[in-house]
Amino acid sequence: GDSVTQMEGPVTLSEEAFLTINCTYTATGYPSLFWYVQYPGEGLQLLLKATKADDKGSNKGFEATYRKETTSFHLEKGSVQVSDSAVYFCALSDLIQGAQKLVFGQGTRLTINP
Amino acid sequence: GAGVSQSPRYKVAKRGQDVALRCDPISGHVSLFWYQQALGQGPEFLTYFQNEAQLDKSGLPSDRFFAERPEGSVSTLKIQRTQQEDSAVYLCASKSAGDSETQYFGPGTRLLVL
Numbered sequence: 001g002d003s004v005t006q007m008e009g010p011v012t013l014s015e016e017a018f019l020t021i022n023c024t025y026t027a028t029g030y031p032s033l034f035w036y037v038q039y040p041g042e043g044l045q046l047l048l049k050a051t052k053a054d055d056k057g058s059n060k061g062f063e064a065t066y067r068k069e070t071t072s073f074h075l076e077k078g079s080v081q082v083s084d085s086a087v088y089f090c091a092l093s094d095l096i097q098g099a100q101k102l103v104f105g106q107g108t109r110l111t112i113n114p
Numbered sequence: 115g116a117g118v119s120q121s122p123r124y125k126v127a128k129r130g131q132d133v134a135l136r137c138d139p140i141s142g143h144v145s146l147f148w149y150q151q152a153l154g155q156g157p158e159f160l161t162y163f164q165n166e167a168q169l170d171k172s173g174l175p176s177d178r179f180f181a182e183r184p185e186g187s188v189s190t191l192k193i194q195r196t197q198q199e200d201s202a203v204y205l206c207a208s209k210s211a212g213d214s215e216t217q218y219f220g221p222g223t224r225l226l227v228l
Contacts, residue, residue, distance in 0.1 A: 003211060032215050043118075044157070044205065044219040051215060088152065089156050093215065094148075100170065100208075104156030 005091050006105030014113050020076040021108050022035055023064075023090035031092035032058075033066050033073040034102070037089040047088070048073075079093045082112045116140065118220035120206050126226045127196045135191045135223045139208030146189050148181055148216060149205040157205050163189060196227045 007022040008063060025031065035047040035057070039096040048057030053068035062077045119138045127133050138144050150173075151155035159173040165186035174181070178196075178215050183189040193200055203224050207217040 006156075036219075043221040044207075046216055046218075049215060058140075091156075100162050100209075101147065101158070101159035101160070101173070102149075106156045107154075 002031065002092060002094055002103045004090050004092055004103055004105035006088075006108050009087075009107070009110040010111060012111045012113065015082055016079045017078040017112075019075070019080045019084075019110070020092075021088055021110070022049070023073045023075065023105060025071050025073065025090075025092050027092055027094050028081075029094040031032050031094040032091070033064070034091045035062070035064055036089045036091060036104075038089065038107075040086070044089065080110075080112050082114050085110055085112045117140065118141035118206055118208055118218055120204075120220040120223050122223060123221065124224050124226075126228065128226040130195050130200060130207030130228055131227075132192065132194045133192075133196055133225065135204050135225070137189045137191070137220060139189070139206070139224070140210070140218055142210065143218075144186070144207040144211045145217075146183060147209070148189070148191050149207065150175075151203040151205055151222070158190070160204075168180075193225075198226075198227050201225055201227045 003026045032051045034049045036044045037047045048059040050057040050066035055103045064075045087107045091102045121136045122136045146158040146163045151157040161181045162170040178194045180192045203222040205222045206220045
């Protein structure tokens, strides 16, 4: 079945550092890819998404590019802030297969120190 | 506008007790999903409704889990004879017919079975 593998956490960085959180996927169809973020005490929020190969999703300074050749969707940000501290989840949705559900990775906890 | 709401936010149950968790989706959203998130893990799909029809219940872990959405709006996830392994955060998400990709999540219900 479909699966998502994320970089193990936790990740701790200093403010203004460059961030990469790796995400790779396995899918039998043509999935859409997502990054969701969970801030402390809050629910999951969509951060960005990409629906086809070579699409780049971006939001709040974060970016991720849908790479079909490497089955990856790595999350990047050039200069992180303390407010970016949260848990980040990579996910896929394979609509072609008729599956409406999201399949999530295990999450990566990010802590940014001032 | 109002987002997805869930109640109760926290529930403590004794082993063997029945519980009912409620989800109020965003008004007008036809699709509704339930996920289970164990501590330190990503959410895992439980079941999916389109309006009042339960189209996919492949993720329900046992016949003790039952979900309904009788009028195509509010949904209830019921767990009978709770076990300790049922302790988790239960997340509800909804999606509009127009946006085929994005699911909007509620804050979750944290269930602790003692």
